[in-house]
Amino acid sequence: MNSRSPGSQLADTGRGNEAAILNAALAAFGAQGFNGASMREVAKGAGTSLSNLYNYFPSKSHLLAEVLRHVNAELEARLRRAVGEAGDDAASRLREAVRAYVGFVVDEQLAMLVSTAEVRYLRGEDRERLVAARDRTQSIFTEIVEQGAASGEFRTPYPLDAARAILTMISSVATWYRPDGRLSRGQLSEQHARYALALLEGPLPHR
Amino acid sequence: MNSRSPGSQLADTGRGNEAAILNAALAAFGAQGFNGASMREVAKGAGTSLSNLYNYFPSKSHLLAEVLRHVNAELEARLRRAVGEAGDDAASRLREAVRAYVGFVVDEQLAMLVSTAEVRYLRGEDRERLVAARDRTQSIFTEIVEQGAASGEFRTPYPLDAARAILTMISSVATWYRPDGRLSRGQLSEQHARYALALLEGPLPHR
Amino acid sequence: MNSRSPGSQLADTGRGNEAAILNAALAAFGAQGFNGASMREVAKGAGTSLSNLYNYFPSKSHLLAEVLRHVNAELEARLRRAVGEAGDDAASRLREAVRAYVGFVVDEQLAMLVSTAEVRYLRGEDRERLVAARDRTQSIFTEIVEQGAASGEFRTPYPLDAARAILTMISSVATWYRPDGRLSRGQLSEQHARYALALLEGPLPHR
């Protein structure tokens, strides 16, 4: 055992059934997509009645928004923790950020998938709020990359574009990763740390 | 004008309304997602009646399958053409393949988005057939990568994993590319060709 | 038998189920009120499926709007016919108009009730259209009243207000009339013709 939270579980939030509903929604949206999932399924998954869902979330859209908000919050927390404990140079900070991100993708694969695939169904304010929150999360990476570009550690001509490429590369691991597959969590982290440094044209560790 | 096909248009297929329906389906699935789009929308977009759709495709699922099949076929054709016209070394073949792929993503952004986001709604044989077709398409890249790894041009310790990373990196360009954005089609091609070589730890062109 | 149309039937309108649906809606709205009636009831009453209703009317509100439009159209037609066949002086024109209106209320009691009670549930353009149509219908009365006021046949100091009072008085007959009650159709017509002349302070027939 380790200290990581169990796969694809949103933290308890105090109110009776809220966490159960959020988790059931995550599972349902993950399995069927936002439009393919029904509130009845969510209710069944959460062990409550359909109508009670609406005592917690005013609409299916809002429920999706809350799911995505929680997922991003957890990701951001993990990233900040990891970067906070890293060294000072951009290369090691990047390495830790990548490891934490890959770890999140592996631990919370379903959350990551839903997070990527279902944002598009958010509209209006909910969407804007989430986009803003994600920008804050991604800025953890872009700041490191800018630091490394400024210090000369990263020599790529396109630091910000490369940063984006790194992020999508890592998050898309969720689309194919299998816990019983050829690559372990650790191997994936090493690989992607190396990919990231390679893309940024930074100092690759010797093989 | 150039010789590229117009954006997000599936080729005519001979049967009266077939192309119109496929294109309308692509547009509808792109705008609303597979489950969010309705056959009525598709019919309206194709300028025909709802029931006439079923003279061409036996079900909504099948319609999706056909859309995805056409998109992959077009992508594969473009890739094979590009690689066929390239040199013999892995680096230049890779460069041309990447350029062609990026070009496709840019030209057929919507097709690429749908292709990525909606495969999950295929089931059964339709799904298997498409997965097989995609594997054939992706093998264009993996063969080049294996060739380069064997020849020593690419020194990455993880050639096949890096190939997958390259593919997802390129296809995800569709999620953010804007025709009027900062990066032109050509710049994107150059960037990604460089990313690919960097990831494979091959010979980077001088800046 | 007489030539009056059967009670509470909206005329056939050509399209297959349309008349049946309108009549079923009239019955349902009459029995339960607009909000108390369900589209399922209407469908059952019309002998069709719930979903088929929406092939004829895009929403429950629209269905109500159409019901009310038809009712008013029928009333207006009857009034114009009656007035057209009357003499030239205001008193006899009024008498015929009142008789026709009372006749309509008695023949189409349910239609009249729904017409009065459920307008309030119309919103937006539907409401405005109906209000305009009703104004046109009521102007049949107000014009007669103005004619009689100008000619000196009606001596009331408030001709237009009295006209309104007459109209509400007649239409509210629908709230208590019973076909098997003490007052026959003919008696009601006579009474209300006399009420109208009395209210307008015109020439009362001798008793």
Place this chain on the structure above:
Amino acid sequence: MNSRSPGSQLADTGRGNEAAILNAALAAFGAQGFNGASMREVAKGAGTSLSNLYNYFPSKSHLLAEVLRHVNAELEARLRRAVGEAGDDAASRLREAVRAYVGFVVDEQLAMLVSTAEVRYLRGEDRERLVAARDRTQSIFTEIVEQGAASGEFRTPYPLDAARAILTMISSVATWYRPDGRLSRGQLSEQHARYALALLEGPLPHR
């Protein structure tokens, strides 16, 4: 200030929230109709919780019944007071009754509207009780009319039917009256007093 109660307020009844609930119900039923209004709205309007409503009224139907009972009680009280202070002859008693009724309609327009429109949603004993109470209220008018018919003051051939016509005429003022409209409270009273005498074919005041 005068001695009339404020518009559309049901009197306090002693129990904590009862008056607030009755008034909120009156407002909600007036705005949306009985079936269109929800107990949640009523609770919100009364400033209490949804479930607390059921400590005062056992059901929505009962709540409606109580609202209507209060409205009728207030109307009856006003009418009896007015008639009690009038002279002895039928014409002046009628005049005072009409004035009081018109005054009530104007002062308590919403209450009158609800009273007229929503009775139909009462069933069973609640309905019977209300009908009986209304009959008692209306008998104030019918008794005056019978007195005047007997004494020869009113010469109409249909005294009781005319009485009913008068009542509906007055109560329907609520459907169009606007406080800022052309007709003042006083003018309306005068008009309707005259209408009533005209309908009954009694002695009209000189103009």
Place this chain on the structure above:
DNA sequence: TATGAATGAGGGTTCATTCAT
């Protein structure tokens, strides 16, 4: 009294699909 959480029934509406023409 007063509350918040809970629920089963039912609301209007849309869906993919079928079928007679």
Place this chain on the structure above:
DNA sequence: GATGAATGAACCCTCATTCAT
């Protein structure tokens, strides 16, 4: 091929009401 009408299932959501506290 092409259509318009039709349908049953399912959708999201709201309802009046209950109950433990």
